[in-house]
Amino acid sequence: MAKQNTVFKDAFNRCLKLLEQTASLPSEPELGATLGVSRTTVRAILGRLEEVGLLTWDKRRKIVLRKPVAADYFPTEETDSLSEIIERSFMRRILDGGAQPGMQINELELAREIGIGTTGVREFLIRFSRFGLIEKRPNSHWVLKGFTREFALELTEVREIFELRSAAAFAHLPKDHAAWQELDAIEAVHREILADIDNRYLDFSELDERFHLLVHRASRNRFIVDFYDVIAIVFHYHYQWNKTNARQRNARALEEHLAYIAALRSRDPIEIELACRQHLKSARETLLQSIN
């Protein structure tokens, strides 16, 4: 079973979505660029489209025969890459409380439970180790350090150092820098969500990540930007896990973001620092509350 064809299946599904809107398909290289895959995969997709009777395909002549229906799509479980599956599964274990700090992690057991090979698990654990939640004993097992109060405090300490610095750097970006446009776009989404907060408060998680990543990027420092991965993963799963008071929390965070954005626009270092600190403080409190 060497490699799963998840790239193909995922790209196929996205291609079907495209077909729901337009009734024609571009050339192979162009379609590849649109879907972000190689021509090899594009041709596999076209072949499959023909097979299920959605298309006749002869060289440059591609004729769409009908609109795709739900049954044409691959089930979503089959489109996730191995790393996504394993990450989700592993984070659930850690955050759901079934896993105690100090616990040993068994590669083979994990692999069997998730239903993948040991290589995948090993590579995942290595990649995951930079998040500071697990640690390796050489020639022996991994140890779960756990999502503890200390972890949260150490994480937020570094986060605050980095974000304050990045926010200050943001003010010095040239006026025509793309980040300012992105900031406008992000602000607009904030207002949209706030206007319909009761229905859309769960959209905050994704927006939060987009906003803070933009700020961190202003540092132009790969170590600072990379560190944001740690914050992102922790908050991402934290939001999924702890939904108590989510509406209220998110509404408050949205307001803080708006103040923060306004401060960035003012380019006034003092205002920026104040707004940033204010928001970081409540973000930390939120995170800490979820632990005890």
Next chain:
Amino acid sequence: MAKQNTVFKDAFNRCLKLLEQTASLPSEPELGATLGVSRTTVRAILGRLEEVGLLTWDKRRKIVLRKPVAADYFPTEETDSLSEIIERSFMRRILDGGAQPGMQINELELAREIGIGTTGVREFLIRFSRFGLIEKRPNSHWVLKGFTREFALELTEVREIFELRSAAAFAHLPKDHAAWQELDAIEAVHREILADIDNRYLDFSELDERFHLLVHRASRNRFIVDFYDVIAIVFHYHYQWNKTNARQRNARALEEHLAYIAALRSRDPIEIELACRQHLKSARETLLQSIN
């Protein structure tokens, strides 16, 4: 060829060194603790010692028959673990200038050149990626970002933030904290090396790592301590690579360290910051000089 028995060979060699000093061997568990290996490996070592006529071994009765000679040792090439081999080999390529930024990294080619399997290479690259010198294009190759001026500047920026903070925290460690003793020991080695600088200036590299790691540990923050790995590996190979003016550079750094250590002892925040900044500044200059 599943697993190389490098743990066994390395422990065997260290056991021979032990035998050069004492003519008796302790119990299996005790020897295991001394060598840092499991009893399984200890028994393999004892078996081999008997085989080559160094020992008679019957249960608790272990009689050393002769002193080990050079031929008894395993060659050092065989005692390095896979990760050490691959790291050295890879860093040499990057630092020796044979590798241009933007270059693709080919797993199979690397594996063949180093003489190991592809799994080892992949795992190494994943682990190594956190140093910010390479980057993965999913479903495709790794890209070498290179040991460039930008890299050095981004690295030192974060290093300075973290070290200033850690040094400040050092002053607040309780008087009976083990770090103060370690600081004394480190200072003593500094003076020893300075007293014989012409012969021992190359010992500085290891001491440098020991000292700065001690300082970083005072932060009590896993992310700050872990980041020191990045600094350590860069400086480690940098010292090996660039030996021009090494004597002079190291002598200066040793003096700066002594001033830095004195400042830490004073527990005066302002003195600490001054001494720390002074040293970090010349460390950065040294690193940057080696690039252009």
Next chain:
DNA sequence: TACCTGTCTTTTATCGACAATAGACAGATT
């Protein structure tokens, strides 16, 4: 009673194999 050894099981580290995917090149088409 405390620690040791013999024996056995469990787990990790490493390998090679193979399907999926990317990517290169030459000739075909507009």
Next chain:
DNA sequence: AATCTGTCTATTGTCGATAAAAGACAGGTA
């Protein structure tokens, strides 16, 4: 002349197998 398609090769992602190493447990020995 530019872009496309057909075809082929190169490379990655994932698997299961196996020797090395760790570690558990029971019975032996001082």
